[in-house]
Amino acid sequence: MLILECPYCGVKAEETELTAGGEAHLKRYGPGSSDDEFEGYLFTRENPMGVHFERWRHSNGCGKWFHAARSTTTLEVFGTYSAQTTEPPQEIKDKISARHPGWSWRDQS
Amino acid sequence: MQTPLKRYSAFAIAREALRDHTGWQRAWRKAQPKKRYDVVIVGAGGHGLATAYYLGKNFGITNIAILEKGWLGGGNTGRNTTIIRSNYLQDPSAAIYEKARSLYETMSQDLNYNVMFSPRGVMMLAQTEHEVRGYQRTAHANALQGVATEFISAQRVKELVPIMNINGPRYPVLGALWQPRGGSARHDAVAWGYARACSAMGMDIIQKCEVTAVRQEGGKVKGVTTSKGDIDCEKLGLVVAGHSGALADMAGFRLPLESVPLQALVSEPIKPCMDVVVMANTVHGYMSQSDKGEMVIGGGTDAFNSYTQRGSFHHLEETVRALVETFPMISRLKMLRHWGGIVDVTGDRSPILSKAPLEGCFVNCGWGTGGFKAIPGSGWGFAELMARGQSPLTDEFGLNRFTEGRFIDESVAAGVAH
Numbered sequence: 278m279l280i281l282e283c284p285y286c287g288v289k290a291e292e293t294e295l296t297a298g299g300e301a302h303l304k305r306y307g308p309g310s311s312d313d314e315f316e317g318y319l320f321t322r323e324n325p326m327g328v329h330f331e332r333w334r335h336s337n338g339c340g341k342w343f344h345a346a347r348s349t350t351t352l353e354v355f356g357t358y359s360a361q362t363t364e365p366p367q368e369i370k371d372k373i374s375a376r377h378p379g380w381s382w383r384d385q386s
Numbered sequence: 387m388q389t390p391l392k393r394y395s396a397f398a399i400a401r402e403a404l405r406d407h408t409g410w411q412r413a414w415r416k417a418q419p420k421k422r423y424d425v426v427i428v429g430a431g432g433h434g435l436a437t438a439y440y441l442g443k444n445f446g447i448t449n450i451a452i453l454e455k456g457w458l459g460g461g462n463t464g465r466n467t468t469i470i471r472s473n474y475l476q477d478p479s480a481a482i483y484e485k486a487r488s489l490y491e492t493m494s495q496d497l498n499y500n501v502m503f504s505p506r507g508v509m510m511l512a513q514t515e516h517e518v519r520g521y522q523r524t525a526h527a528n529a530l531q532g533v534a535t536e537f538i539s540a541q542r543v544k545e546l547v548p549i550m551n552i553n554g555p556r557y558p559v560l561g562a563l564w565q566p567r568g569g570s571a572r573h574d575a576v577a578w579g580y581a582r583a584c585s586a587m588g589m590d591i592i593q594k595c596e597v598t599a600v601r602q603e604g605g606k607v608k609g610v611t612t613s614k615g616d617i618d619c620e621k622l623g624l625v626v627a628g629h630s631g632a633l634a635d636m637a638g639f640r641l642p643l644e645s646v647p648l649q650a651l652v653s654e655p656i657k658p659c660m661d662v663v664v665m666a667n668t669v670h671g672y673m674s675q676s677d678k679g680e681m682v683i684g685g686g687t688d689a690f691n692s693y694t695q696r697g698s699f700h701h702l703e704e705t706v707r708a709l710v711e712t713f714p715m716i717s718r719l720k721m722l723r724h725w726g727g728i729v730d731v732t733g734d735r736s737p738i739l740s741k742a743p744l745e746g747c748f749v750n751c752g753w754g755t756g757g758f759k760a761i762p763g764s765g766w767g768f769a770e771l772m773a774r775g776q777s778p779l780t781d782e783f784g785l786n787r788f789t790e791g792r793f794i795d796e797s798v799a800a801g802v803a804h
Contacts, residue, residue, distance in 0.1 A: 279690070352692065
């Protein structure tokens with residue numbers, strides 16, 4: 278059972294209280310973008326074996342979207358943070374580095 | 387070369403019975419990689435082995451190596467609920483799954499290996515008005531596609547499956563989409579049968595051989611680097627399901643896939659009580675009885691990416707809670723095992739059988755929750771694609787459909803239950 282702490286209301290919510298929203302920090306392309314850029318935004322995903330940044334919604338709680346950093350191989354949660362950002366906070370990156378030296382995720386590391 | 391493979395037959399059983407079973411051969415031979423092959427297939431699961439088999443049988447290409455990181459058939463080929471059906475809504479899906487279903491009918495004879503195909507019938511329950519309309523539409527589409535299905539009444543459902551409660555308060559049974567020629571088969575035997583037939587044609591099946599890099603030269607594939615050394619090849623087929631993303635990364639391209647766990651569980655064995663496969667898509671549950679008497683139950687997928695081969699418990703709880711209303715007698719059954727498999731899912735819930743951006747490289751992946759039933763059709767089409775550069779079975783399943791917006795949208799018709 279996955280448990281994530283909602284960064285807005287501070288509730289430790291288990292996964293039935295949450296809705297998964299897929300990969301986080303996608304660069305959004307719209308009108309004027311190339312076919313490849315738009316396809317990448319819509320369909321291409323990192324799908325890593327390891328560190329994954331993703332969107333969650335506290336749907337049966339405060340209803341707000343937030344981000345989580347999690348391992349897809351061990352289900353370890355490195356932390357949750359506000360959705361109003363384009364990259365994970367340094368403390369979460371440090372926490373991941375402590376567990377997975379040399380990790381990278383797109384242009385993050 | 388070893389001695390030629392002896393055929394399995396009733397006579398062989400009698401012969402071996404008289405000499406203490408000392409004459410049985412290995413089903414497939416152990417092989418060490420050669421320096422070069424015409425074709426290298428990565429992944430010795432059902433789809434990879436079937437591809438190699440039809441490359442040999444239909445196109446005479448037998449200088450093939452099939453590389454496997456773990457052991458043969460040890461991935462999702464050995465983790466599924468063995469349901470075979472082809473009652474799909476979209477034409478390209480119906481074509482490839484119906485080809486697969488028809489090949490299953492003669493597979494035991496074709497491979498000289500008993501895959502225990504049992505065309506016992508597959509029933510997809512309609513438990514809401516919406517589903518009734520959806521399945522009636524599918525039945526009409528199937529009639530045009532030449533797939534034998536019909537929409538049957540709740541009374542007929544009850545006749546076919548007497549243990550079912552069709553008057554449930556939450557999930558009443560309003561009818562069902564019935565494919566009498568669907569069924570199930572022994573999943574391991576499908577992999578073993580293909581492996582034996584491939585080995586008999588002279589192909590090398592190399593287990594515990596992990597691919598660590600894809601080598602290319604001038605935009606064309608040159609070979610692979612493995613834990614057992616470099617292997618050169620003319621054409622490379624990647625058939626590795628959940629690990630497709632990692633291999634595509636090595637080959638320098640990306641795939642529109644996400645990997646999630648799908649769960650299944652099996653009960654203690656009981657006397658025969660249900661001789662069809664029942665699927666209930668509203669409640670994400672499906673059930674059949676194995677030849678050993680166990681009730682084989684499939685559940686839903688987790689909503690988040692994971693490679694853990696185990697899923698969230700609440701999904702099982704939801705599946706079982708709903709099935710207990712539909713099949714009250716299973717409420718006292720003890721469950722023996724439960725497990726998860728990692729399924730690679732695309733945006734439109736249809737597979738990818740395609741040329742890769744790297745010349746000479748081909749990908750077969752994205753089967754999501756429904757790969758087992760497609761094994762022979764997928765192998766047939768993918769072999770043709772690799773040998774000729776195109777195939778009527780796979781043309782619609784190319785990678786370019788995501789750029790061009792030509793989706794084969796089965797997410798409503800088949801997104802969960804397979």
